[in-house]
Amino acid sequence: MSFPTHRLRRLRGSPLIRRMVRETRVTVDDFIYPLFVTHAETMPIPSMPGINRFSVDDLCREVEEVAKLGILAVMLFGIPEEKDDAGSGAYAEDGIVPRALRALKKSIGDDLLLLADVCLCEYTSHGHCGVLDEGRWTMDDMSTDAEAAMKSSSIVHRHSSTVANDPTLELLAKAAVVYAQSGADIIAPSDMMDGRVAAIRSALDVAGYVETPILSYAAKYSSGFYGPFREAAGSAPQFGDRRTYQMDPANRREAVREAALDIEEGADIIMVKPALPYLDIIRDVRGRFDLPVAAYNVSGEYAMVKAAAQNGWIDEDRVIGEVLTSIKRAGADIILTYHAKEFAQRKLNDSI
Numbered sequence: 001m002s003f004p005t006h007r008l009r010r011l012r013g014s015p016l017i018r019r020m021v022r023e024t025r026v027t028v029d030d031f032i033y034p035l036f037v038t039h040a041e042t043m044p045i046p047s048m049p050g051i052n053r054f055s056v057d058d059l060c061r062e063v064e065e066v067a068k069l070g071i072l073a074v075m076l077f078g079i080p081e082e083k084d085d086a087g088s089g090a091y092a093e094d095g096i097v098p099r100a101l102r103a104l105k106k107s108i109g110d111d112l113l114l115l116a117d118v119c120l121c122e123y124t125s126h127g128h129c130g131v132l133d134e135g136r137w138t139m140d141d142m143s144t145d146a147e148a149a150m151k152s153s154s155i156v157h158r159h160s161s162t163v164a165n166d167p168t169l170e171l172l173a174k175a176a177v178v179y180a181q182s183g184a185d186i187i188a189p190s191d192m193m194d195g196r197v198a199a200i201r202s203a204l205d206v207a208g209y210v211e212t213p214i215l216s217y218a219a220k221y222s223s224g225f226y227g228p229f230r231e232a233a234g235s236a237p238q239f240g241d242r243r244t245y246q247m248d249p250a251n252r253r254e255a256v257r258e259a260a261l262d263i264e265e266g267a268d269i270i271m272v273k274p275a276l277p278y279l280d281i282i283r284d285v286r287g288r289f290d291l292p293v294a295a296y297n298v299s300g301e302y303a304m305v306k307a308a309a310q311n312g313w314i315d316e317d318r319v320i321g322e323v324l325t326s327i328k329r330a331g332a333d334i335i336l337t338y339h340a341k342e343f344a345q346r347k348l349n350d351s352i
């Protein structure tokens with residue numbers, strides 16, 4: 001009989017004793033703060049209260065503030081002036097992310113790590129993460145009739161399967177090198193093309209960036225939780241969806257295969273994304289590999305917390321603490337989260 005000898009409530013009796021036996025602690029050191037940069041004026045993102053798309057000047061000010069709060073790293077996403085079929089804004093030397101990186105290197109120097117997301121979807125007119133199979137689909141074909149026709153699933157399938165893997169690799173590698181040259185400290189490919197970590201690693205090495213780490217979005221699921229991000233970046237696919245390259249939410253073993261391949265290809269840090277609906281995957285990846293594991297607490301996860309809090313339905317600070325603690329408890333060493341700044345400002349370390 002363990003009762004009454006064993007009373008687990010003994011270690012829960014006061015805030016101090018709870019703090020003493022707490023197993024998981026979230027600190028500001030755990031965070032990477034995602035930031036959007038645009039050619040245009042700074043504008044709030046309606047579905048992500050508290051988050052903006054920044055002009056380059058405002059971005060520099062924001063990053064200084066973030067660094068003062070003790071946050072170690074930011075991840076940049078660019079919103080280009082113009083989009084085209086080939087996503088050329090992603091790898092143009094005067095593109096928005098290279099410009100932002102150069103400005104940040106000047107203003108913040110090495111006081112904070114600059115990560116650059118590598119993907120084409122913010123830069124392609126069709127909104128997909130790679131280029132399309134030549135001749136099979138162009139934006140000129142897109143009419144309202146075509147859109148209506150796409151709703152029939154066979155057509156959606158045909159079109160969504162035309163994202164061309166191998167031709168995309170070259171462009172991703174080119175973007176990675178341009179970002180490294182512009183001052184990125186870490187390169188973070190999020191496109192989910194096969195073989196992109198190897199392609200990026202060898203391009204970085206050839207260009208002399210042998211010391212630049214790759215954080216790969218290794219297990220990135222085809223998720224409904226990216227909605228607000230796509231609004232922010234204007235990157236929703238114009239036809240079909242991302243199911244032919246991002247992972248099926250039902251698959252667990254496949255995430256381990258994805259991570260293993262990225263590691264073999266040279267990834268230095270592996271990421272699981274989204275975070276909350278995939279805590280089991282974070283745990284699996286943590287258990288199987290010894291690399292640092294990152295998790296992306298994505299835009300839709302953030303929007304849910306904000307919406308409920310604005311309605312007075314949840315205690316926001318408590319929920320933010322609980323969300324981030326659960327991601328860390330699942331095994332993440334690094335958390336990409338839009339909550340990073342408010343967590344640091346409001347000192348939410350003990351908000352649970």
Ligand code: PBG
Nearest residue numbers: 119121190225226229298299300
């Ligand atoms: C680009 C990319 C996306 C996110 C990060 N990188 C969007 C997508 O795949 O549609 C989503 C991040 C978020 O929702 O916060 N491929």
